[in-house]
Amino acid sequence: DTAxxxxxxxxxxxxxxxxxxxxxxxxxHDTMYWYKQDSKKFLKIMFSYNNKELIINETVPNRxxxxxxxxxxxxLHINSLELGDSAVYFCASSPSSRAGYTFGxxxxxxxx
Amino acid sequence: GESVGxxxxxxSVQEGDNSIINCAYSNSASDYFIWYxxxxxxxxxxxxxxxxxxxxxxxxxVTVLLNKTVKHLxxxIAATQPGDSAVYFCAENIGGGSNYKLTFGKGTLLTVNP
Numbered sequence: 001d002t003a004x005x006x007x008x009x010x011x012x013x014x015x016x017x018x019x020x021x022x023x024x025x026x027x028x029h030d031t032m033y034w035y036k037q038d039s040k041k042f043l044k045i046m047f048s049y050n051n052k053e054l055i056i057n058e059t060v061p062n063r064x065x066x067x068x069x070x071x072x073x074x075x076l077h078i079n080s081l082e083l084g085d086s087a088v089y090f091c092a093s094s095p096s097s098r099a100g101y102t103f104g105x106x107x108x109x110x111x112x
Numbered sequence: 113g114e115s116v117g118x119x120x121x122x123x124s125v126q127e128g129d130n131s132i133i134n135c136a137y138s139n140s141a142s143d144y145f146i147w148y149x150x151x152x153x154x155x156x157x158x159x160x161x162x163x164x165x166x167x168x169x170x171x172x173x174v175t176v177l178l179n180k181t182v183k184h185l186x187x188x189i190a191a192t193q194p195g196d197s198a199v200y201f202c203a204e205n206i207g208g209g210s211n212y213k214l215t216f217g218k219g220t221l222l223t224v225n226p
C-alpha cells in the first residue's frame with residue numbers, strides 16, 4: 001500500500017493550460033502539504049492543510065489553488081500554466097504534532 | 113532568506129568509508145530537525161530526526177549530531193554503501209501547532225564509489 005500517492009507522475013502541457021495534480025494519503029494524518037522542488041533540488045513549501053483547513057500559503061500565485069475535500073486528500077489545481085511552473089511537485093502528510101513528513105513520489109510538471 | 117543551509121553541495125566517498133554531511137541553521141528557536149534522503153526519481157524519505165533537547169541520536173548505520181551553540185547539524189553514515197548514493201536534506205521545524213512546517217536546506221549529493 002502506498003502511504004502518500006500522487007497522480008499523475010508526469011505531466012507535460014502547453015503554456016496557458018489548466019491542470020490538476022491529485023494526492024491521497026492513507027496514514028490517517030491530519031496535515032497535508034504541497035512542496036515545489038526546482039531544478040536545483042531546492043524544496044519549498046507551498047501550502048499546508050490541517051483537517052481540510054488552509055493553514056499555510058507561502059505567497060504562491062493565485063493561479064495555484066489547493067483543494068482538500070477531506071483530510072485524506074489534497075489536490076492542486078494550476079491555472080494558466082507558465083514556463084516557470086515547470087518543477088517537481090511533492091505532496092506530503094504528517095500527524096498534527098511535530099513529526100516527520102511522509103512524501104509522495106512526486107509529479108514532474110513540464111510546461112512547454 | 114532560508115535559514116537552513118549546507119556547507120558542501122557534493123560529497124564523494126569510497127564504499128565502506130564513513131560519510132559526514134553537514135548542515136547549518138540560523139533559527140535559534142528551531143526545536144526539531146530531520147534528515148531526509150532523496151533518491152533519483154523519488155520523494156524524500158525520512159532517515160532520522162532529533163529534538164533540540166538532545167545532542168546525539170543513533171539509528172541503523174546513521175547518527176545525527178546537533179550542536180545548538182553553533183547551530184550545526186550533521187549526519188554520519190557508517191560503512192557507506194552504493195545504495196546510500198542520493199541527495200540528503202536537513203530540515204528544520206519552524207512554527208508551532210497547526211502552523212508547523214519544515215524548511216529544507218539546499219541538499220548534498222552523496223556519491224558512493226565502488
